[in-house]
Amino acid sequence: MFKKSVICVVSLALAAVFTLNTGQAQAAERQFVSIAAGWVTGAYFPMAGAISRIAFNNLKDDNIKVTAESSGASVANANLIASGNTDFAILQNDVASYAYNGKEGMFDTPVKNLLGCASLYPEHIQIIVRKDSGIESVADLKGKRVAVGPIGSGTTVNAEQILSAWDISFDDFQAEQLQARQAADYIKDGRLDAAFFTVAVGAAAIKDIATVVDIDVLDIVGPKAQQLLDEYPFYTQQPVPAGSYPGLEEDSTTIAVMAIMAARKELDSDLVYKIMKAMYTNLDRIKEAHAKFQDISVENALDGMTLPLHPGAEKYLKEVAVVKE
Template identity: 30%
Template sequence: MKNRKIKLLLFAFAAVAVAVLAVVGKIENENKTFLSVATASTGGTYYPMGVGLANVWSTRLKPDGIQVTGQSSAGSIENIDLLQKDEAQLAILQSLLAVEAYQGVGNFAGRAYGDLRSISMLWPNVEHFVMLESKVKDGTLNDIAGSRFSVGPQASGTEQSTLVILRGVNMSKKNISPEYLGYGDTVSAMRDGRLDGGALPAGVPAAAVTDMYASGVPSRILEVTDEQMASINAVANAWFRFVIAADTYPRQTKAVATIAQPNILVTTRGIDDKIVYDLTKAMFENLPEVHQVHSAAKNISLENALKGVSVPLHLGAYTYFREAGVNVPAELIPPEARADRATEAL
């Protein structure tokens, strides 16, 4: 009888302990903020950059209960959809598509996303148009015509920016045999002879392009002439000259004149101001760690923070930049801050 009572007491204590742990766990989860940053396919720069930044934020903001994870996606267009559905709270976007979404033009005609807000420019998205040597004629974008060419995954930022670039050089999908492959799959298909080339925009060095050269695929990065760049910017003024230095990639012995556009970190107006302030501050006040994320992350600095950004800042980021002494152009001041200023003036 005595043993039975002891067993019952032990069972009761165990049940209470489990209940207490469950309550504590629930309270801890309730005190945590879980955020996801949408990136792109794993072969480019978006994914390692997003995952790396998420790790920095999670480490540095752990005392504040903020935990961030990176998630792969089809790229910029899907990322905007993920933000709208609250399946991601942060995202990396091509500047071109961020502007289109905010203004409701181009790919987002008639469905402007007015709640989109910027946090910072991250790094230049360098256009790597790669082509098998056997298909190269003049070594520029002209060589894409008539080729089996991957324009990037469907609904990705790669696809959309590539189509704009093709339009700028008087081409469209009608002038090629289009494929819709991710970065790694593009290089694999070129290696197997199933594809002539593809668009691999990414920070330098791009993992897929390194793999292309290192694995002996007989190919090169095509150049973009000044005339081609001007024609492309006449369609959408988003690109600037970028030279990939010689020896950036294995066997790439000559510099390559191409073009680039900014990649930006964005969020939505509905995310708490203090959270975005903390994320922005943690990124810029831990730059040695941030720069270790990827070689392209070395572009992240207060001096570069607003270069190429065309969508208004989130109020949390705006507050941090003002405290840090960054000159914020009028067009990047959050509408919410303008409203507050107007109220104060009354």
Template identity: 35%
Template sequence: MKKSLPYLVAFSAILALGACGNDDSNDNGGDDAGGDEPQFMNLLTGGTGGTYYPLGGEIANILGDATDTTIDAQSSNASADNLMSLSDDNAEIAFTQTDVMSNAIDGINAFEGEAIDNISAIGSLYPETIQIVTTAGSGIETIEDLEGKAISVGAPGSGTYLNAEQILDVAGLTMDDINAQHLSFDESTSGLQDGNIDAAFITAGTPTGAVEGLSATNDIAIVSMTDEQVNSLVDEFPFYAPFTIESGTYAGLDSEVNTVAVYAMLAVTNNLSEDLVYEMTKALYERTDEMSHEKSNEILLETAQEGIGFDIHPGAQRFFDEQ
């Protein structure tokens, strides 16, 4: 049947209005709840040998179920790169470290001149331990012993790299004093196994899968920091906390290791609505019993704001205020 001209004009107008309505996804705060409610989201984690990746898969399932969205957990170069991706709207949710988030907002270190102002926190997850892993018999017993050696300092853009810089500094060393290798956790442990590197900085929840795998085939050692080094680091950077890796954490580790830790956390883009982030936060802290990863036992409401000295997303803050 042939349509009349007025019918076609009206129909075209309806289509145009509909198209305008769909543009809300590009509007930071397009709805009354303060942002978007996408049907698909990306959650950036870290390398496959660390803690972020397997835990991120479980968190993605729980958050997706709670919000009726599809959330894809993706491997990445971790903390700093994750925040850059959030800022560029290439993802909606990301793992990072509290220290790296602080640097991003302040525009310092890896973010020099590039302060990020369109992201905020959901909350802290668990302590992340800085581990300086080597093989038994390497001759590396102190941080100072790293001088002149081939050392993995983490994937480019990772929080591990920043931790390595700061820890080397308290021992009077810089990146120029070592043969720095920019490797992922899996590449680091493979390099130690093959003798291609002498030690590796690994910042992750303990026990870390990549280190467990190494300890199953090689005798390992983890370098201890002195009390003076720990105190100096904590005084200068309050996001660090003293941490002890207990004897027996890894096969063959028969003594305690003194080191420091930061907190792993989840960050989100500010585009997401208050209601959506509220539901995500509620699920994250109330449904940890549905996760099998051992680090889920450390995701606690009581420590959800630990190490966070920057903006928390309004949806997450509403959940915390209700508690």
């Protein structure tokens, strides 16, 4: 009886060790992949979330787990790629160009391990103003209380460039560097007169403002806007249609950049290829995540791309004939 008990205990111990070792081996084989997104209230986060869910459902056999990570958006995301602290990033095409080429004062060291995967959708630079603020043009921002995006964001860069076309700097008004949700709350309770948002039309943060106070979207038009377009060719003029937000009764015209997905150069080409393929063969799932994602298509994957392609992305885009051999 004693011998049988010892044999039983030893057998159970060996089984436990085998199970533990198997679990450790499986954990070791699993590949954890991160996507730096942006504010939870913007469009980057639901995009990264949709990609992570698609990867989970389609790459189970490859033992790949993709997670969406909130961040300070475009500039911060480029720096996360540079430091190796994320694998993929969603960011503006203008900021991506500055990072890769090392724009002085913004990226003093070029981020050469930042490579392109695909262009996604246009992001409108929307200057939201309270109707009772008396602001009717960009020039009227002088002397007001204005949110210009959080530190390290593409929104702040866009704000600086737009204002410079009107010979305005942050010193000409009370500038606040806030996250989108904070800026929305500050406009609603009267602590701000206006805020810059570089987000897809229909963004939740702006809709939230419009349900509480009357707003306008400033037009960015005329000779100064054309000067801006000439100086920065990654900008395009885009409409913000009436009805995009509660109470918005007239169309506005603003400028836009492209949201793109980039990858760390060091990432395995096979991994990037698989995630690209999973994305584009499940576009219906991505389009469910946000109204603006209706514009995403593989045919437009190179529109506004300002980075060299990652070899894995290039392989997939050649396969679908977007990149020609």
